[in-house]
Every structure is written in structure tokens, then in C-alpha cells.
Amino acid sequence: MENSKNNIISNWLEQNNTPEINKLVEKNLAIANKIQELLKERGLKSVDLARLLVKKPSEISKWLTGTHTFTTKTITKIETVLGVDIIHIEAQKEYVYLKVHVGQEEQEDTLFENSEVFSVESNLDKKVS
Known part of the structure; x- marks a missing residue:
């Protein structure tokens, strides 16, 4: 059969x-x-x-x-x-748009992957969550 x-x-x-x-x-x-x-x-x-x-x-x-x-x-x-995935779908990346200021001048919007977003305060780099 x-x-x-x-x-x-x-x-x-x-x-x-x-x-x-x-x-x-x-x-x-x-x-x-x-x-x-x-x-x-x-x-x-x-x-x-x-x-x-x-x-x-x-x-x-x-x-x-x-x-x-x-x-x-x-x-x-x-x-x-x-209790297990049969099909695996890649996670979508999240992007964040920020206004970047250099001195007093505003630059254009900048695209960052979410995990790459940092801020600079008092010459100290720290990650923004």
C-alpha cells in the first residue's frame, strides 16, 4: 500500500x-x-x-x-x-533612530542597531537601554 x-x-x-x-x-x-x-x-x-x-x-x-x-x-x-521548536525563525533586529549632536550642531538622524546604542556623558561611554 x-x-x-x-x-x-x-x-x-x-x-x-x-x-x-x-x-x-x-x-x-x-x-x-x-x-x-x-x-x-x-x-x-x-x-x-x-x-x-x-x-x-x-x-x-x-x-x-x-x-x-x-x-x-x-x-x-x-x-x-x-517542547521544542521545529521551525526556527531568525529574530528581527531592532533599530533606533537618534538625533546626534556634535557641539552645538545637530546632525541628521542616525540609524543604530538596538544593541549598538550608546551615549556619551562626561567623557564616559555607557550603554543606553
Whole structure:
């Protein structure tokens, strides 16, 4: 049965081959593989994940074979019950605009990354929080 599923997926991919579909399939398989690794690390099986998520084991099986598209809601639920991030998003940098005064003259607005913001008082550098 598993072989016929793979053939159906392969045939569908050949007929509907687009860069977007290929990337979607690649990401779904990567997520499914990551979840399987996490389950293995924790000594859990797919039926345990089904129980934790209050889902049917057949649905979890579809997820873990890559034949079902993950929603961010589903991924977040899985991350929550397993206690680990599956998808890592880089934190956005915060920027601060300051007016810079040199002597009596006001310079133009200057862009600083939040972690780079300093003030100078009495010839003593100190970080501004």
C-alpha cells in the first residue's frame, strides 16, 4: 500500500511540477523528518503523538509520511507538546533612530542597531537601554 501511495505522489508531482510545488514537498518532508527525529529522541511513537494531540493515528501517519501539508497551527501544536521548536525563525533586529549632536550642531538622524546604542556623558561611554 505504501508503494502505491508513493507512486500516486510521484505521478502527481510529475504532472503538476512547478518550483512552488517542489519546494512545498521538500519542506513538508523536512518537517516530517524532523518530527520523526524528535519522537525517536524522546522514545515516542506516532501513536503517542496522536494521543498528545488528540488526533487519529491515521492522520499522524499522513503527516509523518509527508502526504499531508502542515499548517503553522499544526506545527505550533506539535512544537508545544514536544517542547521544542521545529521551525526556527531568525529574530528581527531592532533599530533606533537618534538625533546626534556634535557641539552645538545637530546632525541628521542616525540609524543604530538596538544593541549598538550608546551615549556619551562626561567623557564616559555607557550603554543606553
